[in-house]
Amino acid sequence: MRDLLERLGRIPVPRIGRPSGRVRRIVRRFASQPLNAAGFVFLALVALFALAADLIASDKPIACRLDGTLYVLPCIARPAALADDDNFTIERAVAARGGWTLLPPVPFGPTQAKVAGRAGRLGGPSRAHPFGTDDLGRDVLARMVHGARSAMLVGFGSVVLYALIGILLGALAAYFGGPTDRVVMRLIETLSSFPSLFLILAVQGLLGVSTLWQLVAVIGLTRWSDVARLTRGEVLRVATEDYVTAARALGLHPLHILWRHVLPNSMGPVLVACTFGVAGAILIESTLSFLGFGVPPPTPSWGQLLTEAFGSEGSYWLTLFPGVALFATIVSINLVGEGLREAVSPKARGARL
Amino acid sequence: MVDPLASAAPLVEAREVSKIFAAKSGISALSGTRYVRAVDRASLAIGPAETVGLVGESGCGKSTLGRVMIGLERPSAGSVVFEGVNLTALSAHRLRRSRRHMQIVFQDPASSLDPRYTVRDTITEAIRAHHSRLPRRKLAANLAALLDMVGLPLTSLSRLPHELSNGERQRIAIARALAVAPRFIVADEPVASLDVATQAQIVGLLADLQRELGVAFLFIAHDLEVVRFLCHRVAVMYLGRIVELAPVDALFDRSRHPYTRALMAAVLSPDPDLRREPVLLHGDPPSPLDPPKGCHFHPRCRHAQVRCSLLGPDLREAAPGHLVACHFDL
Numbered sequence: 001m002r003d004l005l006e007r008l009g010r011i012p013v014p015r016i017g018r019p020s021g022r023v024r025r026i027v028r029r030f031a032s033q034p035l036n037a038a039g040f041v042f043l044a045l046v047a048l049f050a051l052a053a054d055l056i057a058s059d060k061p062i063a064c065r066l067d068g069t070l071y072v073l074p075c076i077a078r079p080a081a082l083a084d085d086d087n088f089t090i091e092r093a094v095a096a097r098g099g100w101t102l103l104p105p106v107p108f109g110p111t112q113a114k115v116a117g118r119a120g121r122l123g124g125p126s127r128a129h130p131f132g133t134d135d136l137g138r139d140v141l142a143r144m145v146h147g148a149r150s151a152m153l154v155g156f157g158s159v160v161l162y163a164l165i166g167i168l169l170g171a172l173a174a175y176f177g178g179p180t181d182r183v184v185m186r187l188i189e190t191l192s193s194f195p196s197l198f199l200i201l202a203v204q205g206l207l208g209v210s211t212l213w214q215l216v217a218v219i220g221l222t223r224w225s226d227v228a229r230l231t232r233g234e235v236l237r238v239a240t241e242d243y244v245t246a247a248r249a250l251g252l253h254p255l256h257i258l259w260r261h262v263l264p265n266s267m268g269p270v271l272v273a274c275t276f277g278v279a280g281a282i283l284i285e286s287t288l289s290f291l292g293f294g295v296p297p298p299t300p301s302w303g304q305l306l307t308e309a310f311g312s313e314g315s316y317w318l319t320l321f322p323g324v325a326l327f328a329t330i331v332s333i334n335l336v337g338e339g340l341r342e343a344v345s346p347k348a349r350g351a352r353l
Numbered sequence: 354m355v356d357p358l359a360s361a362a363p364l365v366e367a368r369e370v371s372k373i374f375a376a377k378s379g380i381s382a383l384s385g386t387r388y389v390r391a392v393d394r395a396s397l398a399i400g401p402a403e404t405v406g407l408v409g410e411s412g413c414g415k416s417t418l419g420r421v422m423i424g425l426e427r428p429s430a431g432s433v434v435f436e437g438v439n440l441t442a443l444s445a446h447r448l449r450r451s452r453r454h455m456q457i458v459f460q461d462p463a464s465s466l467d468p469r470y471t472v473r474d475t476i477t478e479a480i481r482a483h484h485s486r487l488p489r490r491k492l493a494a495n496l497a498a499l500l501d502m503v504g505l506p507l508t509s510l511s512r513l514p515h516e517l518s519n520g521e522r523q524r525i526a527i528a529r530a531l532a533v534a535p536r537f538i539v540a541d542e543p544v545a546s547l548d549v550a551t552q553a554q555i556v557g558l559l560a561d562l563q564r565e566l567g568v569a570f571l572f573i574a575h576d577l578e579v580v581r582f583l584c585h586r587v588a589v590m591y592l593g594r595i596v597e598l599a600p601v602d603a604l605f606d607r608s609r610h611p612y613t614r615a616l617m618a619a620v621l622s623p624d625p626d627l628r629r630e631p632v633l634l635h636g637d638p639p640s641p642l643d644p645p646k647g648c649h650f651h652p653r654c655r656h657a658q659v660r661c662s663l664l665g666p667d668l669r670e671a672a673p674g675h676l677v678a679c680h681f682d683l
Contacts, residue, residue, distance in 0.1 A: 243466055
């Protein structure tokens with residue numbers, strides 16, 4: 001029946017379905033800008049390094065067969081039998097006694113000091129160490145790959161945490177008003193009256209020994225005030241739009257209206273603030289690590305690497321490569337943020353200022 | 354036209370409704386809160402299938418009265434009765450449920466549609482607000498019927514508001530209002546932001562709907578010609594008060610309030626011979642923050658006497674069905 005009508009071409013039968021195609025439309029609009037795509041690709045690469053750091057840079061092989069035993073992913077599983085061996089001792093053992101080994105692309109671990117026979121301390125870029133070695137003889141590239149993990153975890157983790165807190169509090173304050181609004185606003189003002197970096201430094205100092213998750217929690221819990229304020233303002237603006245009044249006139253539930261009409265139309269600026277926030281959080285993590293209040297020394301982080309460059313003047317590779325990685329990541333995040341904002345805005349027509 | 358006055362029981366009735374807003378902006382915030390009486394003891398009854406026009410200058414409280422009458426805002430005093438139920442006494446939940454019998458169409462169709470919702474989403478949401486478990490087939494039929502009613506092709510279903518013209522958007526807004534099968538619609542200057550040709554189409558559409566569906570309208574407007582075409586009765590508002598309420602022909606033939614006369618005289622007629630003697634109003638409309646004492650209109654009225662500045666006239670029946678708030682028989 002449906003087919004017949006359509007073939008007759010008289011009445012197109014309405015397709016009833018989900019609001020399909022919206023996501024596809026946003027993706028297409030986002031990808032149509034080469035800069036967006038470049039930023040996204042670089043960020044995806046960093047994220048990939050973060051997820052697969054142990055496969056990309058490790059002192060143990062990805063897989064190997066030695067003396068009749070097959071070791072799968074010793075770089076992650078770290079079997080006791082190979083505890084004392086690194087890629088090169090295993091390679092020599094394979095050459096002497098038979099078997100095979102598959103080494104990771106960067107055959108050094110992030111905390112592996114003094115690679116036997118190969119690396120010196122503070123060695124410049126070479127074939128074995130494209131990004132050089134640091135003052136303990138550790139491979140800088142390996143440390144950067146693992147440092148991406150700290151950056152991504154802290155960057156995205158803390159922003160997800162503070163976006164959730166900020167959006168929730170901001171939306172509730174604006175939508176319900178009255179006492180709720182006053183309480184939330186006082187909280188926001190209290191929090192934002194402290195300079196955030198010093199607040200985080202103080203909390204980190206009080207809490208002492210730091211882990212990455214602790215950093216996520218500290219940044220997440222101290223930086224939601226901007227998101228809350230922004231969300232509140234946007235919700236207040238959108239709540240006066242006629243389509244919200246129309247939804248009220250339809251008798252829809254206030255929470256439905258908040259969730260389906262008000263929040264989606266308020267999220268544009270908040271989303272942008274959040275992507276920039278990722279960049280901010282990565283910078284804070286690096287700053288804290290640089291100042292010695294971040295992750296404790298053996299854990300690799302870009303900020304750590306920059307600190308190590310202190311006192312090793314002339315070793316340009318200690319600042320250049322981590323610095324460029326940090327810079328490129330932050331630029332990419334900003335590009336993606338801007339691109340998303342434009343793609344999500346329904347009126348945007350692909351124009352960029 | 355049906356004689357609306359014949360039906361005794363009104364569909365919706367505003368009884369002595371006042372709406373007061375606190376104005377706390379700027380300098381006035383320092384000198385304490387000031388209050389704006391946007392609507393001042395207004396009473397208005399609308400019968401089933403009746404269209405009442407509501408005219409007046411901007412800021413005179415027309416829109417506020419409209420919103421109060423569909424329960425979107427609670428009056429500060431007075432009550433609104435819809436089909437015998439006092440809306441003002443309902444709990445928030447009950448009020449929300451009864452709102453769907455009353456709908457609103459806004460002036461600016463660009464902001465009355467969610468920019469992220471396709472036409473399909475907008476109307477589906479409205480249908481679902483009414484029948485939450487309508488099967489998909491019936492939903493599709495309903496969608497098609499609504500679009501047909503407002504004269505839009507089914508191909509517009511997948512359009513976003515910014516892809517539509519203003520006239521099309523206004524049709525969608527009307528379809529959304531009709532989706533819940535309301536018995537009363539407040540049309541808040543629905544054609545004021547449209548160009549002339551589109552205005553004519555939308556007015557025609559409203560007239561058709563009025564005839565076919567038997568919905569009651571409160572038609573808020575600037576344009577008196579449109580009011581004359583669509584409405585059975587007309588209420589004239591000045592600074593929050595209804596100053597004249599009469600059947601449309603009576604109002605246009607013999608308006609009894611000096612303010613109404615000034616409004617009428619401001620209408621340009623295309624025929625130069627028909628042009629009425631202009632009744633010029635001197636002065637600006639006074640600030641609603643600080644309305645004149647007595648009759649609100651007296652500082653601008655050429656018939657004003659001393660008593661007008663002391664005593665605000667109540668609405669009285671000057672002729673059958675013709676109410677006017679003036680001390681004099683003009």
